[in-house]
Amino acid sequence: MRASWCSCCCPPSPSPPHDFDDKRNKNKIHEEITNNNDDNDDIVNANDDGMMNAKDDANASAVGPFGGGGFVRGAGGTMGECVPYAHVDSSLRALAGQAEGFGRFSIGGMHGSLYHVTSLADSGPGTLREGCKKKEPLWIVFEISGTINLSSYLRVSSYKTLDGRGQRIKLAGNGLQLKECEHIIINNMEFEGGRGHDVDGIQIKPNSRHIWIDRCSLSDYDDGLIDITRQSTDITISRCHFFNHDKAMLIGADPTHVGDRCIRVTIHHCFFDGTVQRHPRVRFGKVHLYNNYTRNWGIYAVCASVESQILSQCNIYEAANKKLAFKYMTEKATDKEEPASGHICSEGDLFLNGSQAVQQYPEKVFKAHEFYPTWTMETASTALREVVQLCSGWKSVGRPSDL
Structure with missing residues (x-):
């Protein structure tokens, strides 16, 4: 369902910066996590009916406890009023500069010409690979539906x-590599069945920035679905569906990579659907999670490791057999004397089916409004759960006109 957004709910178009069916995972891989609790931890428990964070009232209908620019809407509106980014399908290039969060400056190929993918071959004239390697800005659209089997990244x-709108494009065999690049938008595509060591659906490293991944379906890769490492930053991931997989998303790959302290990622309106772990797992970086739905995880939902700061606002965590939503890992950064874990601050989250969460030093977590002025959230509720399932992943949406 589509609806126009009122002006107060839409992120402004910024000027570009100057420097420019319900599958279960087959794998049974487990990860050892150290759970660190102390007198500064805030414990959040939930009964089968769910509950909100002890510190903040999730029924807030205005900025209220979230501070700064977070615009919070109640659950009383119709579903169409709640669908995020409904306005971006009004014209082809309306996507540019419209992400919320850390990736909000991404303009992709806004100032470039159209490139038409006419072949599903791995390489050659008219292929996706041919367009992606060109140096000039391009807005890449597809004139054909089907699967592109990639022999390499x-x-x-x-x-x-x-821009996958108007067709159904699936990448298989390998994935996309965003290496030392900036201003990338990936919209309405599918990623499934990547095979090989270190093969991710979307691999972002090193030194890449201003990236928006929106409305994509990702499943069944040998490594991660999305990995963000090696000083890549200013990234938004929204309306994506993650399923049939073990390690969904890694942000920061190693405690020796101290340069990853620059990493900043926003993840919102994503559906983590029975994936085992890493929703996400974070080292060093700052990550803002809001209005995501994570259910039936196999080990944990979110993991905070060395020095990471995770702000979790108005998300839904629905447990199956494993009840603990937040996990912590202690690791030693190479430029520090003592090991450290990460920090999670939970505000207005909804925990269902007996989920439990431990906040560790939430006061050490960044405030989102210190980095961007506005973002749009719904109250965490069963209505939001339906919205996230409705809007996430590849959708059969027509390609808008290039006005």
Whole structure:
């Protein structure tokens, strides 16, 4: 269902920066996590009916406890009023600069010409690979539906939009590599069945920035679905569906990578659907989670490791057999004397089916409004759960006109 958003709910179009069916995972891989609790931890328990965070009232209908620019709407509206980014399908390039959060400056190929993918071959004229390697800005659209079987990573160069609206495109065999690039938008595509060591659905490293991944379906890769490492930053991941997989999303790969302190990622309106772990797992970086739905995890929902700061606002965590939503890992950064874990601050989250969460030093977590002025949240509720399932992943949406 589509609806126009009122002006107060839509993120402003910024000027570009100057420097420019319900599958279960087959794997039974387990990860050892150290759970660190002390007198500064805030414990949140939930009964089968769910509950809100002890510190903040999730029924807030205005900025209220969230501070700064977080615009919170109650659950009383119709579903169409709640669908995020409904306005971006009004014209082809309406996507550019419209992400919320840390990736809000991404313009993709806004200032480039159209490139038409006419072949499902791995390489050659008219292929996706041919368009992605060109140096000039391009808005890449598809004239054909089907599966592109990649024999190796498909590297995407700067100032590209991969716009899957109007067709159904699936990448298989390998994934996208965003390496030392900026201003990338990936919208309405599918990623499934990547095979090989270190093969991710979307691999973002090193030194990449201003990236928006929106409305994609990702499943069944040998490594991660989305990995963000090696000083890649200013990224938003929204309306994505993650399923049939073990390690969904890694942000920061190693405690020796101290440069990853620059990493900043926003994840919102994503559906983590029975994936085992890493929703996400974070080292060093700052991550803002809001209005996501994570259910039936196999080990944990969210993991905070060395020095990471995770702000979790108005998300839904629905447990199956494993009840603990938040986990912590202690690791030693190479430039520090003592090991450290990460920190999670939970505000207005909804915990269902007996989920439990422990906040560790929430006062040490960043405030989102210190980094961007506005973002739009719904109250965590069963209505939001339906909205996230409705809007996440590849959708059969027509390609808008290039006005």
